[in-house]
Amino acid sequence: MKKGRVPRTNFRRKKQLDESQEIELLESWIESQKPDPGSNPLSFPEPPIDAPVGRVGAGLYSPYAGSTRFDQLPISKNTKDGLREGKFTELTEIQRASLPHSLCGRDVLGAAKTGSGKTLAFVIPVLEKLYREKWSPEAGVGSIIISPTRELAGQLFDVLKIVGKYHCFSAGLLIGGRKEIELEKEKVNDLNILVCTPGRLLQHMDETPNFDCSQLQVLVLDEADRILDVGFKKTLNAIISQLPKRRQTFLFSATQTKSVQDLARLSLKDPEYISVHQESTTATPSQLQQIVMIVPLEQKLDMLWSFIKSHLKSRILVFLSSCKQVKFVFEAFKKLRPGIPLKCLHGRMKQDKRMGIYSEFCENRSVLFSTDVAARGLDFNKAVDWVVQVDCPEDVASYIHRVGRTARYHSGGRSVLFLMPSEMKMLEKLKEAKVPLQSIKPNAKRLQPVSGLLSALLVKYPDFQQLAQRAFITYLRSIYIQKDKEIFDIKSLPVDEFSASFGLPMTPKLRFLSRALKPKKLKSEQLLAESEKNMEEAGFELSNGQLSLSESEEEENNVHPRDVLFNDQQEARVIGADVPTTRVLKKKKLKINIHRPAGTRVVFDDEGNTLPPLARIAEIRRSDGTILLDKDKKDEFYRKMREEMKQVDKEDKLLEHQRRREKRTKEKMKLKKGRAEDNFEEDSEGEFSDSESEASRTRKHKKTKIYFDDDDGEGRKLRRLLS
Numbered sequence: 001m002k003k004g005r006v007p008r009t010n011f012r013r014k015k016q017l018d019e020s021q022e023i024e025l026l027e028s029w030i031e032s033q034k035p036d037p038g039s040n041p042l043s044f045p046e047p048p049i050d051a052p053v054g055r056v057g058a059g060l061y062s063p064y065a066g067s068t069r070f071d072q073l074p075i076s077k078n079t080k081d082g083l084r085e086g087k088f089t090e091l092t093e094i095q096r097a098s099l100p101h102s103l104c105g106r107d108v109l110g111a112a113k114t115g116s117g118k119t120l121a122f123v124i125p126v127l128e129k130l131y132r133e134k135w136s137p138e139a140g141v142g143s144i145i146i147s148p149t150r151e152l153a154g155q156l157f158d159v160l161k162i163v164g165k166y167h168c169f170s171a172g173l174l175i176g177g178r179k180e181i182e183l184e185k186e187k188v189n190d191l192n193i194l195v196c197t198p199g200r201l202l203q204h205m206d207e208t209p210n211f212d213c214s215q216l217q218v219l220v221l222d223e224a225d226r227i228l229d230v231g232f233k234k235t236l237n238a239i240i241s242q243l244p245k246r247r248q249t250f251l252f253s254a255t256q257t258k259s260v261q262d263l264a265r266l267s268l269k270d271p272e273y274i275s276v277h278q279e280s281t282t283a284t285p286s287q288l289q290q291i292v293m294i295v296p297l298e299q300k301l302d303m304l305w306s307f308i309k310s311h312l313k314s315r316i317l318v319f320l321s322s323c324k325q326v327k328f329v330f331e332a333f334k335k336l337r338p339g340i341p342l343k344c345l346h347g348r349m350k351q352d353k354r355m356g357i358y359s360e361f362c363e364n365r366s367v368l369f370s371t372d373v374a375a376r377g378l379d380f381n382k383a384v385d386w387v388v389q390v391d392c393p394e395d396v397a398s399y400i401h402r403v404g405r406t407a408r409y410h411s412g413g414r415s416v417l418f419l420m421p422s423e424m425k426m427l428e429k430l431k432e433a434k435v436p437l438q439s440i441k442p443n444a445k446r447l448q449p450v451s452g453l454l455s456a457l458l459v460k461y462p463d464f465q466q467l468a469q470r471a472f473i474t475y476l477r478s479i480y481i482q483k484d485k486e487i488f489d490i491k492s493l494p495v496d497e498f499s500a501s502f503g504l505p506m507t508p509k510l511r512f513l514s515r516a517l518k519p520k521k522l523k524s525e526q527l528l529a530e531s532e533k534n535m536e537e538a539g540f541e542l543s544n545g546q547l548s549l550s551e552s553e554e555e556e557n558n559v560h561p562r563d564v565l566f567n568d569q570q571e572a573r574v575i576g577a578d579v580p581t582t583r584v585l586k587k588k589k590l591k592i593n594i595h596r597p598a599g600t601r602v603v604f605d606d607e608g609n610t611l612p613p614l615a616r617i618a619e620i621r622r623s624d625g626t627i628l629l630d631k632d633k634k635d636e637f638y639r640k641m642r643e644e645m646k647q648v649d650k651e652d653k654l655l656e657h658q659r660r661r662e663k664r665t666k667e668k669m670k671l672k673k674g675r676a677e678d679n680f681e682e683d684s685e686g687e688f689s690d691s692e693s694e695a696s697r698t699r700k701h702k703k704t705k706i707y708f709d710d711d712d713g714e715g716r717k718l719r720r721l722l723s
């Protein structure tokens with residue numbers, strides 16, 4: 001036993017010695033050959049294949065900026081072995097451009113297309129930094145890698161395990177939704193590298209006793225723009241406030257942020273901005289073929305069904321906008337048996353299930369219906385054939401990340417985007433962002449309508465009806481809450497047809513719309529100012545405020561608070577005297593669309609032709625039919641309106657005053673008359689009846705009280721009469 005122990009100690013000592021020597025060599029190599037700050041290593045000459053690597057003479061080292069292979073880089077043998085095992089030999093562009101900077105200790109902001117190898121671009125320097133710092137397993141947390149989703153964190157962790165296999169660091173995956181939080185709390189202080197989602201990390205910072213990351217060396221934000229956006233803002237700020245400022249920071253994403261504010265929050269020190277595909281003619285991988293089709297809302301499911309039926313041998317990733325839609329489409333299509341396995345993935349699923357579905361989809365051909373939870377970062381083993389975006393992504397960045405699930409690394413891929421006619425603005429935005437799209441007109445003959453089948457399904461399985469209703473409502477809500485109103489216009493959607501396309505017998509009521517459409521109690525000046533502002537914002541262009549919601553909703557939108565003022569009688573008076581007044585029926589519940597843009601009220605001339613509402617103050621009519629308003633005329637128009645309104649207000653007040661006085665006088669008259677009659681009755685009772693009942697006594701007493709009136713002295717007079 002003893003004999004065996006001695007060589008082991010020797011072996012450990014020798015290993016430590018080797019490591020120290022290696023670290024010394026790496027540091028000298030890195031220091032002597034580091035590229036200038038701001039330089040682009042992609043423009044450096046590639047070292048010849050057979051050129052000596054590392055120390056090439058006394059105090060001389062080979063240049064590493066410009067390296068194209070991992071074995072040419074100043075990285076440890078452990079990392080090189082891990083890379084070899086992962087079959088990574090050649091560097092991708094983002095790796096070539098960023099590694100020379102990150103290895104020499106600089107902060108890096110890296111942007112590169114989806115699937116271009118950003119993960120290794122930060123995993124390698126994380127391992128190297130800790131290695132060169134001789135980070136021991138007992139040293140605590142040395143690096144934190146934050147990722148926006150659990151799946152992505154899981155995937156990063158897998159890459160870290162491969163490349164870091166020969167290092168002796170301890171690493172942990174801290175993501176929400178896993179039960180073993182208590183176990184995590186016990187172990188987290190022993191971990192060197194944390195791969196986590198923001199929420200779970202903060203939970204540990206808040207709850208784990210003695211959680212310590214004061215020695216942190218490297219912080220990584222993967223999908224940085226997502227982590228830095230408002231959704232994670234509070235959590236991230238809380239995390240950052242607990243981290244030491246002296247550290248190395250890497251921010252990577254396919255759609256990068258350069259916002260000064262964001263960088264200030266992260267205390268980056270002269271970061272290297274590395275955007276390898278900035279000069280590229282396209283923002284998406286060149287081997288990705290992208291198609292766009294104009295599909296009306298009510299035909300989306302038909303189109304999706306037809307698409308799936310004609311691609312039964314593919315692996316298809318379908319994006320829908322909400323969990324409920326994913327659930328409905330998945331369940332409904334599953335019942336209809338398209339001839340290919342179907343799967344679904346959304347944020348409401350348990351974590352284990354999510355992970356299971358993700359790996360199943362990687363392995364077999366199938367259709368995966370998903371929300372944006374699968375939009376970023378996930379690497380489906382290079383094997384997604386088609387990305388189908390049934391619902392329009394919220395912005396260009398989201399589009400780029402979604403299509404980026406295919407055509408990864410060197411493999412090809414295809415994507416198709418369904419755009420509704422009202423979403424055409426998205427096309428412009430994609431074009432501006434250098435997304436090459438090929439427009440295809442769907443072949444109507446090959447369209448396989450599915451709504452009839454869905455109707456039958458809803459009859460057969462009544463539970464489905466609720467699922468369909470929820471899906472219908474959440475889709476419309478998702479459109480309603482979208483920020484970019486240029487693209488997402490709920491008013492232009494054919495709601496009834498859409499409902500029918502889900503197989504629903506009736507259009508569900510959209511309560512969220514009604515609630516949001518309640519009239520605001522604004523003063524006339526406020527209303528006026530608001531409409532002025534809206535007009536200014538609209539650039540004085542007239543749009544057709546066309547609405548095709550369900551019948552009740554259409555009715556609700558006939559009046560608009562910016563168009564009307566209410567007096568006590570609920571009579572609506574239209575601002576701008578020419579427009580006919582709208583009488584609001586007292587008994588009818590009034591709901592108003594406060595979001596209708598100003599200037600969209602339809603006005604008729606004497607012959608009943610529709611007139612653009614602002615035509616009479618218009619100066620120029622453009623060729624496209626829109627109208628440009630003259631500023632002076634507009635000011636004059638509003639001045640007049642203000643005066644008119646003041647006048648009308650005055651008249652209203654006067655009228656109201658008069659009405660109240662009349663009412664008071666009438667009441668007094670009635671009162672007097674009543675008293676006189678009562679007195680007469682009293683007298684008569686006394687005269688004609690000897691026995692006075694208790695009830696009548698009470699009544700008399702009450703009346704005495706009621707009629708008492710100190711104001712005019714009448715009461716006293718009456719009391720005297722009664723007593």
Ligand SMILES: Nc1ncnc2c1ncn2[C@@H]1O[C@H](COP(=O)(O)OP(=O)(O)OP(=O)(O)O)[C@@H](O)[C@H]1O
Pocket residue numbers: 087088089090091092095112113114115116117118119120253254376377378379381382404405408409
């Ligand atoms: N140097 C390399 N050699 C071979 N394959 C690589 C190399 N670097 C990365 N890959 C592979 O390329 C694929 C995409 O890599 P990665 O997931 O890091 O892309 P990404 O740029 O982070 O994508 P996204 O923006 O979608 O997150 C992965 O399958 C990865 O294994």
